[in-house]
Amino acid sequence: MKMVFLKSKNRFGNQSLRDRLFLSLSFFSLSLGLLMLVLTVAFLLKETGFPFSRVFRFDLIFSPGWSPLADPPDYRLGHAWISSFYITGIGLLISIPIGFGIGVFSAELAPPLIRKILQPALELLAGIPAVVYGFFGYVTLVRLFEHFFALSTGETVLAAGIILGVMMLPFIASTSAEAFRSSFAIYRESVLSLGVNQWTLLSKIVWVHAFPGLLAAVALGFARGIGETLAVLMLSGNSVAVPQSILDRAQPVTALLATELGETMVHSPKYQALFSAGFILLIMVLIVNFGILLLKKKLFSRFFTS
Amino acid sequence: MKTKHLFNKIYVLLVWFCGLIGLILPFWIVGYLLYHGIRVISLSFLFDRPRGFPLGSSGGIFPALQGSFSLILIGLLIALPAGIGGAIYLAEFLKNQRFKRTARWIIESMAAVPSILYGLFGYAFFVVTLSMGISLLAGGLVLAMVMFPIILITSHEALEAVPSEYREATFALGVDRTEWILKILLRKTWSRILAGVVLAVGHAVGSASPVLFTASVYYTPGGFNLFHPVMTLPTHLYYLVAEAISFDQAYGTALILVLGLFVFNIAAMILRRYLKE
Numbered sequence: 001m002k003m004v005f006l007k008s009k010n011r012f013g014n015q016s017l018r019d020r021l022f023l024s025l026s027f028f029s030l031s032l033g034l035l036m037l038v039l040t041v042a043f044l045l046k047e048t049g050f051p052f053s054r055v056f057r058f059d060l061i062f063s064p065g066w067s068p069l070a071d072p073p074d075y076r077l078g079h080a081w082i083s084s085f086y087i088t089g090i091g092l093l094i095s096i097p098i099g100f101g102i103g104v105f106s107a108e109l110a111p112p113l114i115r116k117i118l119q120p121a122l123e124l125l126a127g128i129p130a131v132v133y134g135f136f137g138y139v140t141l142v143r144l145f146e147h148f149f150a151l152s153t154g155e156t157v158l159a160a161g162i163i164l165g166v167m168m169l170p171f172i173a174s175t176s177a178e179a180f181r182s183s184f185a186i187y188r189e190s191v192l193s194l195g196v197n198q199w200t201l202l203s204k205i206v207w208v209h210a211f212p213g214l215l216a217a218v219a220l221g222f223a224r225g226i227g228e229t230l231a232v233l234m235l236s237g238n239s240v241a242v243p244q245s246i247l248d249r250a251q252p253v254t255a256l257l258a259t260e261l262g263e264t265m266v267h268s269p270k271y272q273a274l275f276s277a278g279f280i281l282l283i284m285v286l287i288v289n290f291g292i293l294l295l296k297k298k299l300f301s302r303f304f305t306s
Numbered sequence: 307m308k309t310k311h312l313f314n315k316i317y318v319l320l321v322w323f324c325g326l327i328g329l330i331l332p333f334w335i336v337g338y339l340l341y342h343g344i345r346v347i348s349l350s351f352l353f354d355r356p357r358g359f360p361l362g363s364s365g366g367i368f369p370a371l372q373g374s375f376s377l378i379l380i381g382l383l384i385a386l387p388a389g390i391g392g393a394i395y396l397a398e399f400l401k402n403q404r405f406k407r408t409a410r411w412i413i414e415s416m417a418a419v420p421s422i423l424y425g426l427f428g429y430a431f432f433v434v435t436l437s438m439g440i441s442l443l444a445g446g447l448v449l450a451m452v453m454f455p456i457i458l459i460t461s462h463e464a465l466e467a468v469p470s471e472y473r474e475a476t477f478a479l480g481v482d483r484t485e486w487i488l489k490i491l492l493r494k495t496w497s498r499i500l501a502g503v504v505l506a507v508g509h510a511v512g513s514a515s516p517v518l519f520t521a522s523v524y525y526t527p528g529g530f531n532l533f534h535p536v537m538t539l540p541t542h543l544y545y546l547v548a549e550a551i552s553f554d555q556a557y558g559t560a561l562i563l564v565l566g567l568f569v570f571n572i573a574a575m576i577l578r579r580y581l582k583e
Contacts, residue, residue: 136335
């Protein structure tokens, strides 16, 4: 009905001169935004020294050996990637079980009153700035570790990982809660009426349907964690050695960028090495984000086709 | 059968435990900052510049407050019209579903890009290539890039939620699109758009990584000049902790940052309620 009406006049319905102005202005603002993303990708790539860049030399990017002051200087970035994955991995190990637990809790087991408080509480958790998390971790975990493990400094992979886990928690919790909620809504009554208990309902049936949503929650947590800067910068200890244990210091990619960029000569080899790290981080996050989109689409089609 | 009951009990217990963590954690963090930070905060802390030796170990945070406000102002000046305009184009003018989905995907990708990469881009493009230097303008532009996708996504969702009966009824009266958008569509959705703007601003105020090498320096006396660097609240907190200057001052700054965001959110909520009635 609407389309018939729209096509009855010219392309965009009843269109006045100011309509056309409005159309061009709004088109301009959208394309400006899209252009900025393209520009970001292109410019980061250009600053890696493209086309003679190190960005495609995965042997240089993922093998450890960073020592920019040596002669000849070594700009391999492996220590940073190892640290990044190490810290993000610990963060996920903490936030996935607790986050899924919160998801089930808010979808099924929480009394209505508590559910009402839980939602703003998670929003509050997500709204605390990264630098405040970093500071909070510094005055609690770092000092605790120094005391407890008798370390010279408590800035460790573990401290950064725990705080990162707390930061990912609201994202994993609310995304998984959404998936659990829709899955419970479909199966709760028919399955419980068979006389099985809550645990069987979740472990045998509900999680299968919720699985794409849970995967999306993990991917979202990963993308948040790998790009997180200030908290890991303040808690990881910023040491260029490759971390051997969870009580070692480390320097994730984002911390490396934040530490070194301001002191690096523009367009020097070191500058290009830093930008290649940034560019790969960008591509990584974009790929993960595309994966999340596909998962959501699958989730969507499941609901509306069957 | 008995083990099944046992499993079920453990499961229910564990889920409750996780839920309680989710409930307690945010209040614990805010409460901890409140407990340690409240005695630092005073009028002079809010309205004085950093003093003492090393600089920042006493005095206040006024230039940082001012810098954060100015950055957001510049950022919103660009991101607000661009974000809402883009959302209007997506919701009202773009009819090709494939283009629409692609555009939405690109915008969502923009929102997912870690903010330090916008800082990296801003440094290479605004600061170095366009030779703006480390300045309020460069930082404001980077924050605009951080806020733009959030404002666009939330506005677009708000606009799409308006039932098409309104549109049909309005056009049946012979009203043109400009009138429809300005007089009806935006008036029906502004409350949800405002919520998105609040989200974007809250995110941008707290993030230090986009402004770390585009706008912020350790100390400025304050003032508003587009081409001068500024202090910001998050970077001030970072420098205080990283250089181990003063933990008391850091507690105060962190508390102001968190409470400021809190008050800002509540204010927006009240505004929405009040104007709706």
